Amino acid sequence: MSPLLEFYGVARSFGERVALDDVNFALERGEFAFLVGPTGAGKTTLLKLVNREIRPTAGEVWIDGVAAHTLKSTRVAELRRRVGVVFQDFKLLPRLTAVENVSFGLQVTDLRISDQEALDRAQDALDAVGLGDRADAFPAELSGGQQQRVAIARALAPQPPMLVADEPTGNLDLETAWQVMTLLQDVSRFGTAVLVATHNVEIVKRLQRRVLTLVEGRLVRDQPAGRVGRLAWAVKS
Amino acid sequence: MGGQVLRPAFPGRRTLLVVIKNAVRYLVRDAARNWVRNLGSTAPALGSMTILLLLSGIAGLGWYTLRSATARASADAAVLHVYLRDDAKQADVDTLRQNLAGNPRVVRVTYVSKADALKKAARRPGLPDLTAVADPNPFPASFDLMVRSVQDVGGLAGSVQHDPAVDPLLPTSYEPGAYQRLQQLLTWVGVAGLVLMLLLAFVAVTVTANSVRAAIHSRRDELMIMQLVGARRWMVRGPFLVEGALTGGAAGIIAGLVTLIVGVSVVGIGAANFAQIAPGLTTGVAILAGAVVLLVGVGLGSGSSLLGVRRHLET
Numbered sequence: 172m173s174p175l176l177e178f179y180g181v182a183r184s185f186g187e188r189v190a191l192d193d194v195n196f197a198l199e200r201g202e203f204a205f206l207v208g209p210t211g212a213g214k215t216t217l218l219k220l221v222n223r224e225i226r227p228t229a230g231e232v233w234i235d236g237v238a239a240h241t242l243k244s245t246r247v248a249e250l251r252r253r254v255g256v257v258f259q260d261f262k263l264l265p266r267l268t269a270v271e272n273v274s275f276g277l278q279v280t281d282l283r284i285s286d287q288e289a290l291d292r293a294q295d296a297l298d299a300v301g302l303g304d305r306a307d308a309f310p311a312e313l314s315g316g317q318q319q320r321v322a323i324a325r326a327l328a329p330q331p332p333m334l335v336a337d338e339p340t341g342n343l344d345l346e347t348a349w350q351v352m353t354l355l356q357d358v359s360r361f362g363t364a365v366l367v368a369t370h371n372v373e374i375v376k377r378l379q380r381r382v383l384t385l386v387e388g389r390l391v392r393d394q395p396a397g398r399v400g401r402l403a404w405a406v407k408s
Numbered sequence: 409m410g411g412q413v414l415r416p417a418f419p420g421r422r423t424l425l426v427v428i429k430n431a432v433r434y435l436v437r438d439a440a441r442n443w444v445r446n447l448g449s450t451a452p453a454l455g456s457m458t459i460l461l462l463l464s465g466i467a468g469l470g471w472y473t474l475r476s477a478t479a480r481a482s483a484d485a486a487v488l489h490v491y492l493r494d495d496a497k498q499a500d501v502d503t504l505r506q507n508l509a510g511n512p513r514v515v516r517v518t519y520v521s522k523a524d525a526l527k528k529a530a531r532r533p534g535l536p537d538l539t540a541v542a543d544p545n546p547f548p549a550s551f552d553l554m555v556r557s558v559q560d561v562g563g564l565a566g567s568v569q570h571d572p573a574v575d576p577l578l579p580t581s582y583e584p585g586a587y588q589r590l591q592q593l594l595t596w597v598g599v600a601g602l603v604l605m606l607l608l609a610f611v612a613v614t615v616t617a618n619s620v621r622a623a624i625h626s627r628r629d630e631l632m633i634m635q636l637v638g639a640r641r642w643m644v645r646g647p648f649l650v651e652g653a654l655t656g657g658a659a660g661i662i663a664g665l666v667t668l669i670v671g672v673s674v675v676g677i678g679a680a681n682f683a684q685i686a687p688g689l690t691t692g693v694a695i696l697a698g699a700v701v702l703l704v705g706v707g708l709g710s711g712s713s714l715l716g717v718r719r720h721l722e723t
Contacts (some may be wrong), residue, residue, distance in 0.1 A: 251638030279639040
């Protein structure tokens, strides 16, 4: 079986500035990997390429057999349904409850899902992230960690083969961050590939999962799971 | 004893119902809710579009009236009335009739006696009172000529004006240039109206596109989430088109109703005074104009929104 995510010689420039340069890597189904590097290294740019928010200047990006680098804008939605996204600032709709936020994500991507089915699946997703009892709470009534769990539930509810998270613990204390990371690790165990961009050295070291290190737009190191020692970028910065 | 026949919903049909329900909710209901909520920011677009549609409706009625008048004038222009002297000799009248009937430029010659002329005049708007008091009959007898071409009318009028049977003071109904002047007026009114409408349409489209921009800005979080979770493009854009259609529809209803009222009023005033203020204009035409204004409003609103969405909404 071919990898779920493949980058071949990917480069991306913004005018004169080179954000990514000749990036090559692959991610298998159910694999968990960290994307690390100093600020401005190109982590967010790489994640935006996965979600086809931007196109590469050069190279190829393949996701679940779909060529994201040549994908027409009319078919982007199709690709995005295969990639769940989690953000540092959660991006929940404040006027909707937790369960409504999750079911909203389900229904706007598939109109065939009835209200009851959407609510059931949303409730299941919230149960899975340990927030089943706070389904009727509004985002403002939840802590940061709980809001991030709702965001993860929303990303997972459509059962995408891949999940990308951009600094998902950036706004959380260490204890809550650890819980969220553990949750993402559990997600990968159920077959969803997870790619997490983070600055949190402590968590990266403790989890001992695969680490992709970006420095100045180049993939300088690809450390396999269980062999994560010194993080060059962390020492430098 | 027969049991009750259960007819469970066909799954395909149930799915279709769910799709329709969700589409109505996310496209129509949410759009309507947002439209009402953002009415303050939509007001300039609504106002400019109402003015545009109102002026278009009124101008359309005016243009239709003018066109009807021109068409009537065109038909009248091919008819030449040759007025006869009250004291004309019967032999001169017969000779003139023979000459006219033998003229290749004339299609048909009809004799209208003084009595027939009076009857005709009595049927004209505003003239019944005049004909009632007029004694003796002031209307002359005439030959009504159906001319083969409008261009021949002038030459034919010139050829009969010195005939002994023809009235020397008012020989014919020929009025040089009247028809051409009407045609010219119609052209100028059409061009001026078109330029004005294009200008107003540009203003209305720009204002509406800007109000869509404001609506996109106010819902940017929701739109971003929809796009990132993989909502289809029409799901993201659709509500804005519906909002635009609502703006255009509301403007169209206001302008259409005013157009209808103006049209029906003009028809009513004309009927009350037995005068043709707007030739060709009927209640049916006024209703049609109102409906067209409404449809144009919906189309213009949706089109302007599409323009705004294409320009301001990234995917």
